[in-house]
Amino acid sequence: MNTVDDLVTLVRDELGLAVTTSDAARSLDELPGWDSVYLLWLLTVVEKKTGRPVSLPDLLEAGSLEDVYSLVAA
């Protein structure tokens, strides 16, 4: 996972949400079909992909896919 595009692709392929890179900065609540529990799912998938733990409390605070990416890439 090297760019925010990779994360967007992951969300699109795995969740079936119609998001593009231009949606990355938008508030998660504004993403079509977004559900807050998807963050729980993202934790599992992203940790498996990167092999590194992500802070769940921080992830639950994330406001956009960009925020999520910066947590994951940190």
Add this chain to the structure above:
Amino acid sequence: MDFFTAYREGQLAGAYHRVPALLADLAPAELARAGRLLAQLDVNDDEATVIRVAITGHGTLSPLVPSLTAEVARHGLRLRPTVGDFGGYLTELSDPDSAIYRAGAELTLCVLDAEAIFAEVPVPWRPADVRAALDEKLSILDKLASIFEANSKGTLVLNTLPLPHRFTAQLVDHRSRAELGALWREANARLLRFGEQHPGVLVIDLEPLLAEGIPVEDPRLAVYAKMHLSAELLARYAREIGHLARGAAGRTKKCLVLDLDGTVWGGILGEDGHDGIEVAEGHHGEAFRAFQRVVKQIGSQGVLLAVVSKNDLEPVRRALTENPAMTLGENDFVRIIANWQPKHDNLRQLAADLNLGVDAFAFVDDSTLECGLVRDQLPGVAVLPVTGDPALHVGTLLADGWFDVRELTVEDRARVDKYREELSRKDFLDSFDSIEQYLAELGVRVRFAPATEAELPRVSQLTLRTNQFNLTTRRLQLPEVRELAGDPAWHVLAIRSGDRFGENGLVGVVFARRGGNSLHLDNFVLSCRVFSRGIERACLSALLHHARENGITEVFGSYRPTAKNGKVADFYPRYGFTALPEPGEFRHDLGEIVAVPPHVELDFGGALQ
């Protein structure tokens, strides 16, 4: 092509029937992912049977929906979920007007975890505090179960509460720890017995699922997201619910069909001989014996066992009768087909002989080629490939609860004999020139009478299992049957039959509702075992005559087409009903009524007085 490619390329919309095969081999994590995608697929209601599931409980249960979506899709069903509010199970199950009740679901899940108890225990705590919390919770659940039964026709599914190590380990002395373990299990045992008092309740025992090596919880998700059961455990639980859904939709498998060489025994019969195959001793022999014991156990509970094997018949017979180390014997099987025809042709023939659809079959074979052929030619058959180590055969056979039912009836235990008698009837039929002559000699006896309390489980089972002669395919769980039987406006009439070969048992049911001078036949169900003997005509004739004698002036009947019941589409018109403008609705003016066939000896005392 795999599921995800098919989904991405848009090939699944309009082709839901392909989904079960595509999901068959997915790993649990991929299944949940597939479930998330499936939930967004646009599927017409006529393309797949919808199963409504309401979900309530304690804690965050969100992973349950994608897992359930995929698990019911594995059985060709489509999930329509209703999810309650977070932690809202107490109010939702006690309020008959809540969304959970309004969903009118076939299955209502109330998913509970240990935190539901420990949240109510003070700190510091002793085992006695936990006992008090458990007692209180069980008494509330008992009340909720009663409210549920009074207000819902569906099934309430509870689960035993797993006890995570982080609770037992908080007690530093082993004596208290043992006490906690004991009282916790006593509470779970009481939960498991709920079904005895509450026919509308089922309890899923999570312990055997956890014994497969699934973590109870993920500590971070438990603390931060209030998800007290791990996604893996919820997915495993969802698989069990999928089996219940399959049963509720009338798709329980009825017949287990086995290959022989490499499946039931080790070695090759044609080369090793009937006494040289591995069936009991030695490492491989032990594995095959274990598998045979499980097959015999399943067969004892009403599942028909059959053989379809590429072999010559005589050596197969000898192996099953003369090898003293064999657990399964010739008499365990309702039919043994050993020849060199393609297996799918044999399966079709077997289905015809047993008067079942091929989709009532689960087929076990150790050959990848045979499994692939059957899957390709007969997509309705559940194909269970036992292609690896024979020690794993048992797990493959049992993984999907193919034969799970709500409860066994007397008929289940005697089913194999019934089918065997049926095959004798077929041989008997072959000795006659005409069907009339055959029927005259068969000596068909029919008893048609209001169903007794003891017969209601079998009546429910008939509505759930019968697909072909089921005029409206209205599936009724036991509580619904009981409600209709207790309603003075309704008549639940059971059909029993027998003949010179023996008793068939309870083989059919008519649901009728009286309103003023008219009678509505809501459904007519007859087991496929007893088709073509005039039984349905005899019962209909008797009922129509009886209605006329009791001041009824018109009788209405309904037919709702399904993929399976086409052969009874003309049932009502055939017996003098005229079609009404609404499709599937018929009316009989009680002018000219068809007679009871002369070869049937009918005992009908009436029901409408």
